[in-house]
Amino acid sequence: MEIQDILKWTDEQVLAKTGKHLDSLQKAILEGVWEHHDYEEIAENHQRSYAHVKKEAWKLWKLLSDTMGEDVKKSNVCSLLEQAEISHISNRADVLQIVISNSQVNICGENKRSPSPPETSQTQNQSTIINLTEAPELTTFYNRTSELSTLKQWILEDHTRLITIYGLSGMGKSAIALKLIEEINTEFDYIIWKSLNNLPTLSTLQTELKDFFSPSQPTPLSTVIDYFCKFRCLVILDDVQDIFKTGELAGQYLTESKDYGTFFKQIARTSHHSCIILISWEKPREIATLEAENRPIKTLHLKGLGEEATEILREKGLTDEQQWLDLITRYQGHPVWLxxxxxxxxxxxxxxxxxxxxxKNDIFIGELSPILESKLERLSDLEKQVISRLAHQQQVIDISQQLADRHFSKTDLLQAIQSLVRRGLVEKVSEGERSLFELNPVFQQYIPNSIPLSNSN
Incomplete structure (x- = not known):
């Protein structure tokens, strides 16, 4: 997409909102950021002071935030404007098509098509209508070849209807989903990304999905499931953890969001040709039930990077490369932590x-504290008691022998461990025929100073 198209569209939106056009400096800032110039370069190119350009840029991002209803800043303005224009075009009454070819998005206003039946193979010449307005910006993607291959097999070969990608925040769940879209977009008629962080009701979400699907159809269908059945749709629901309660065991829905659980079950149990991907910090409770029914659903627990994380350390300019793997292991290959x-x-x-x-025995926490604390704040009181006990253990735990008799009932202990596993805080490890459990080492270092050890049962 050309910068002049972006400038023209943005100017139209600002004019409609404020009654004023963008001024020459505002356009220069947008064009400069689009071309990856920093404020100093923009100031030099347009004979303005750095301080003035920076101040005007701040005003511009605020103006665009108010205009677009998004948090616009220098780091995401390009992707937000491009996605917003694409979304606007894709929903016009004359159904402009967003043509995906060789991972490039091109806009054309001709060659309308009726989507092929889901069982018909897509080709590079067919078009996909997409809306990634609510997707985060993909700034960096670290090598996830194995996980990407797994996801592509589940979707393209196994025809999985419902996929959950869960794991600690900052692990790269959204990034891998965006990379996945880039690689398989031609296989779908529709692709849309929706965030649940504003807690939309299920009814609101379904209405928004139908509003996205219906403009390209002469006769709108009755339900979202009808579209999933008739067309090949890829729907990504991000921030699913926000419709879960805090202070309760993992995956329990807020009162106003309980019908999402029913919707997810309907997606898994209804025969259709689409795929819905849930991105969450924690695994929804009903997923285990559906897995037990042998439904076409899959779960990917996204864990830390291995040697691929050396790219992070190289970009940072660290030395002593022979010890990088020790550092990566100590911080679990977590991209944000590293x-x-x-x-x-x-x-x-x-x-x-x-x-x-x-x-070698100390794991420095430092600026990781607020990140870890935000995770622990979601725990139930029972989970906090159990995780505090786990943090004081120096080895993996056989829960049937070491904790149950002394501190918790078996039921409470099993429920807490199951919930902590679903949050990615506790890992199950195998030792022979026994299942043992261990706490994430970084949390193990942090928790004793965060959650007091209770002496009560």
């Missing part, structure tokens, strides 16, 4: 990993 810790190593140790790792 980025923050790498910044600390640069700031305090001039990038020397060996000096940072001198104390």
């Amino acid at each position: 980025n923050l810790i790498a910044s600390t190593i640069l700031e305090l140790f001039n990038g020397r990993v060996s000096q940072f790792l001198e104390d």
Whole structure:
């Protein structure tokens, strides 16, 4: 998409909202950011001071935020404007088509088509109507070849109807879903990304989905499921954890969101040719029930990076490369954690990993604290008691022997462990025929200073 098209469309939106056109400096800032220039370069190119350009840019992002109803900033303005224009075009009454070819999005206003039957193979020449307005910006994608291959097999070969991608925040769940769209978009008639972070009711979500599907159809269908049956649709529902309660066991719905559970079951149990991907910090409770029914659903627990995480440390300019894998292991290959810790190593140790790792028994938390705390705030009281006990154990736990008799009833313990596993805080490990459990080491370091150890049963 050309910058002049973006400038023209943005100017039209601002004019409609404020009655004023963008001024020359505002257009220059947008064009400069589009071309990956920083504020200093924009200021130099247009004979303005850096301070003035920065101030005007801040005003511009606020103006665009008010106009678009999105949090617009320098880092995401390009993708938001491009996606907003694409969404606007795709929903016009004359049904402009968004043509996906070689991972490039091109706009054309001709060659309308009726989507092929779902069982018909898609080709590179067929068009896909997409709306990624609510998707986050994909700034960095680290190698997830294995996980991507698995997802593509589930969708394209196994025809999986419902996929849950869950894991700790910042692990790259949204990034892998965006990369997946880039690689398989030609296989679908419709692709849409919806975030649940504003807690839309199920009725609102279904209406928005039908509003997206229906403009391209001469006769709108009655239900979302009807569209899933007639066409090949890919729907990504992000931030699913926001419709769950905090302070309760994992995956329990807010009162106003309970019907989502029924909707997810309907998606799994109804025969159709579409795929719905749920992205969440925690695994929905009904997924286990559906898995037990052998429904065409799958769950991907997205864990940390392995050697691929060395790219993060290389980009940060750290030294002592022979110890990078030790650092990655200590912080579980978590991309966000490693980025923050790498910044600390640069700031305090001039990038020397060996000096940072001198104390082999200590895991430095530092700026990870608010991230870890936000996760623990979601736990129930029972989970907090159990995880506090786990944090004081120095080895993997056989829950049937070590905790139940002394501190918790078997029922309470099993429920808490199951919930912690569904949140990705506790991992199940096998030792022979026994199932053992261990707490994420970073949380194990943090929890003793965050959750007091209770002496009561």
